[in-house]
Amino acid sequence: MLFVYDNNLYHILLEASLAAVISDNERELVHQLLEDVTTIAGVADFPKPSPAAIRATLAPALRRWIVEGRFFAAQKLIVPSKIEFVVSINENAVRLCEVGYNERWMAVVMFGRIGLGVGQTAQEFIGKPPPILEGEFRECPHPANAFFEQKMFFWKGRFFTRKDLIKVHANKLGGVHLDFKRDANETYINEIRNYFGLDRGRVPLQMLVGDEIAALRADPNRRPHIYDAADLVTLDTARIFASGVEASAPAFKALLQ
Numbered sequence: 056m057l058f059v060y061d062n063n064l065y066h067i068l069l070e071a072s073l074a075a076v077i078s079d080n081e082r083e084l085v086h087q088l089l090e091d092v093t094t095i096a097g098v099a100d101f102p103k104p105s106p107a108a109i110r111a112t113l114a115p116a117l118r119r120w121i122v123e124g125r126f127f128a129a130q131k132l133i134v135p136s137k138i139e140f141v142v143s144i145n146e147n148a149v150r151l152c153e154v155g156y157n158e159r160w161m162a163v164v165m166f167g168r169i170g171l172g173v174g175q176t177a178q179e180f181i182g183k184p185p186p187i188l189e190g191e192f193r194e195c196p197h198p199a200n201a202f203f204e205q206k207m208f209f210w211k212g213r214f215f216t217r218k219d220l221i222k223v224h225a226n227k228l229g230g231v232h233l234d235f236k237r238d239a240n241e242t243y244i245n246e247i248r249n250y251f252g253l254d255r256g257r258v259p260l261q262m263l264v265g266d267e268i269a270a271l272r273a274d275p276n277r278r279p280h281i282y283d284a285a286d287l288v289t290l291d292t293a294r295i296f297a298s299g300v301e302a303s304a305p306a307f308k309a310l311l312q
Contacts, residue, residue, distance in 0.1 A: 077310055081132055085307050088129045088300065091116045096297040099290060103167060103255065105279050106286045110224065113293040118225035120296070121203050121218055130199065133306040139196035140299035142205060147190040148174070152209035154187065156180050160209040161251055161284055163192055164291035169260065171287060173251045202295065207288050210247050217292050220244060224285045248283040256280030 077085075098104050098112050120126040130138055143163060151157045155177055163172035170192070197205070208215040223244045252263035256277060263271065263281070271281045282290075300307075 077132060082311065084125065084129050085132065085310055088120065088126070089304060089307060091119065092297050092300045092304075095293050096301065099293040099297060103290065106282050107279070109282075109286045109289050109293075114221060114225040114289050117221045117289065117293060117296060121292075122222045122225070126199060129307070132310060133303065136303060136306045137198065138299050138303045139198060140202040140295050141194050142197045142202055142295060143170070143192050143194050144205070145190055145192045147187050149206055149209075149214075150187050151185060151189065152214070156185050156187070157209060159250065161247075161288075162205070162207045164207075164287050165294065166253065166260075166282075166287060166290070171251075171253065171262075173264075199299075202299075208244075208247050208284070210243050210250075213243070215244065215247065217288065220285060220288050221292060224289050244285065248285040251284045251287075253282040253287065254280055255282065 095113060095116050098108055104113070120129075143165070145163070148157075148160065148162065151174075152160050157174045158177040159173075159175040161173050163170045165171075203218045204216045206214040207217055207220060249265060249268045252268040254261040254263055254271065254277075256279075268281065268283050271277045272283070
């Protein structure tokens with residue numbers, strides 16, 4: 056029987072043991088995660104990628120980990136280590152939607168150093184004070200499931216999460232599964248994407264709303280600079296996802312020793 060009294064040696068032996076017991080499939084999963092995160096971080100870094108790069112690279116990569124559930128399979132390999140994602144939230148903004156004050160709403164996302172968000176007050180509340188003070192946004196760490204299921208849109212009485220958006224963006228808007236059956240999520244997100252946008256081709260950046268987003272996307276000269284709501288949330292999700300996984304990269308790399 057071997058007794059180990061040196062704490063550093065204990066952790067070295069533990070890491071070696073973990074590396075020895077993971078299967079070839081698990082090892083490949085870790086390699087894929089680290090490779091994807093390197094790609095995501097590079098594409099999502101400022102200056103921001105084009106909308107085409109978001110659809111072609113970021114959305115499919117995020118789908119693998121967020122929608123298909125591969126992230127949770129990878130995270131189990133480094134338990135008790137736990138990956139957390141630093142998310143900017145305003146819980147009162149969600150509550151204002153729940154009580155009917157906001158008819159439409161998009162959570163704040165980051166575009167470089169600029170925070171972008173929008174809300175539309177319901178007709179019956181126009182000119183009246185909100186029933187709840189909106190409060191301040193704060194950054195705090197969240198576990199993966201809370202991050203993936205974070206409410207990002209309120210549209211036609213329903214909330215839509217980051218996961219909802221990534222699924223439709225990668226499958227439909229990115230052109231991977233152009234023929235899959237339409238459902239309510241897809242229909243609504245196609246409407247939501249034209250609710251709010253951004254023109255990076257203008258100085259300063261110009262906010263876009265409604266039909267002007269689709270009109271500018273139809274112009275081949277302007278299209279590379281036009282971001283719709285789906286692009287903005289996907290980009291924000293990619294940035295947060297890459298940062299969270301990179302912070303825990305040493306634990307994953309220890310499995311590969």
